[in-house]
Amino acid sequence: MKANYVYLVLYSLILVVVGSNPCFAQTKSGMTFSAHAPLSAEPKSAFWQQQRKGANGDIEQNPDQWFKAASQAGIEFVRLSPTKLKGQGRDFLIGNADNFTDIPRQDLARLKAALDSAAKYNVRVVLTTFSLPGARWRQQNKGKFDYRLWTQEKYQQQAFSFWKKLAAELKNHPAIVAYNPFNEPYPARKDNLSNEDHAAFDKWLKKHTGTAADLNRFNRRMVAAIRSEDTNTPIILDGWFHSAADGIQYLTPVDDKAVLYAFHFYDPWNYTTFRINKGRFSYPDKMPDGWDGKTEAWTKADIEQRIQPVVDWAARCNVPTSRIIVEEFGCNRRVSGAKAYLEDLIAAFNAKGWHWAFYSFRASDWDGMDYELGTKPLGGKYWAKREKGVPHEQLVKRRANPLWNVFSREFAK
Template identity: 25%
Template sequence: MRVIFIVLTLLLAGKDSRLQTSASSTDLNIWRGGNIKPFVYHKGSVTTGEFVTKEMIEKYKEWGVNLLRVQVFLDKSSSFFESSRRKNRKKHNSDGSEDESEKLEDTYGRYLQGLDSVAKYCRDLNIDFFVALHGVKHRYDEPENLYTNMKEFWMMIANRYNSNKNLIGYDLLNEPNTEYETKNLYHGKKIFDQLINDIREVDTTRYMIAQVTENGAPHGFKEIRPLEDNKVIYSFHFYEPHQFTYQGMKGLKSSSTDYPGMIRPDNSNEAVYHDKEELKRSLRAVRKFQKEHNARILVGEFSAVRWANGADLFLKDAMEIFEEWEWDWTYFTLYAEWNGWCLTVSSDYEDEYGFISNDITNNRFSTVKSFWNKNKKD
């Protein structure tokens, strides 16, 4: 009887490879990487950019990066572009400007072209990558079509890159933040479970990366449940406290705080002394979920604006926590259309442009690179 049970177990495992691998935090060595867009910020052309080159990916590998999170948006030339933007969530495009016959390849346009190149470079240079969906048509004005529009994108991606040995997974939706998404990604219509089942028809081996609700913030782990698939990596973004990491931008233009120091938490009007222990406290919900469900965790984005006093110390403390708790991480960002997060730009607020260089001396770059170097030792 015992022999029959073992044989049946092996047969079932062979029938569905999802039964063979779990996404526990001890599956693999830690991924330590960074975020990129498929085309890069450069002087004089912020909106159009240049496609990422093989030389750039070679430089990332030289620095020790072993994973790239490649962000994909709708192309600005797409007739659906406005419907994908958060600021237009209350606006329904009814002026007939959208072209329903537009091909999906055109909807994502240069991002998809750039992704084709990045995928090839990663394969040639043996550096892992995954695709992160940042733009979905009608995400904010027709949420009832979210599943259909996401499925359309992910089936295209899974079919397009399934043969690439360095593709490790699919980051299903960036920073879930609407009421509809909160109610239906993990619960309600269970959109994430549906999408994963769809993708599994094409790809049975790669990780499904699911960001938490609440805009991808750490406390979003309080609102989710484990998904049905057992090869899921649960992801969040870490910018807390925003009064420090976002100072000088958006609604915090007059904010100026140091780390470590007295900083107002996101959920309070009273300043609290922030140091490594306080950062740990802000991550308790993530750690609790990880331990309760033996979950693999990815910090998909984390950063502090380059001019923040103590940004290098904040990054060091954050990465030490990630390492201690065996979390994968991808720094935000290696390159972007806005230079405030870029490691290759100096910490001078007035320094507008930055490029890959062999002479990068700012403390943020040195700090993050020292952690990337661990990839060479693992």
């Protein structure tokens, strides 16, 4: 009896260490713990057992035409956010992010019709949302981040209820191959924490573990809510710091056989963003060295260095490559060196065997990352017509070009 008691005490101590350490990292005794079982052989999980190459997109204009174009381009899957769509209430699918009660039937019918188009053209869909109850998308919230989801339990419960209801409706749809419950979570942003000060974040995380601001707790509960209705569809979870590559190291894996883990890559931001770059930086010879305008030359090793946290975390947590996805990546099509930058990113992701989805395919209202347009500006006539209300898609001419060929070659393999 005494021996059993000692064993239970030691086992409890191990659980404390495991529970407080993201991805159950190696303990001082050398013990490791993995919560990961192999993906099942069921069709939706099987989709992710080999590397998949896709794109981000929206369905604001003509879903049938859009999915047909995606299929013709060879895109295997689309990470789709319907958040921009005009809903029956203020917020599409949610009704009202201030108080979710049920999914508006009109919104659900519109989403299902779009998914039917995806299935028609054999394009698989990862469904994500940029808004949740208590976390209205900033672009629909007067430019302000909505932190209620990360501070109030009632909004977490509403978020779980929303996805539980949505999963019940979509679990048998043939186009759906994964749910991505929330894009780029930001619970630490309210307290001005970022990935620039990991020591400060370590203290913050210790203080907020077990609260509404704890993304790992949120993920566990979200997966449980979805699994109460849908036991089969894979779930993709974003990491800390708006899904930054070095934010994934703070994720604690969820004990589920069909969960994938995601990060986004737009590094460095002041190079990839045209309005910030302003012609100052070029890949690979004149890349920003910090934020003071200084430059440095990059090699492929610089890209490897920035994705190394993902590699290290996956190795430490026994997460196979089939469960890692570069959920978004890209750069403005007009920044200097965009083609070489994208080529080197894709080469790095392919070498790891990670799934990836570029941003974005034929965005309905923005040309910045519409790579089919090449590298030239659209010109004054385009913008004059846009100001008169003419849709983007009616004004652009798409053609093969060296920038788009970076992606088309990959989809042709």
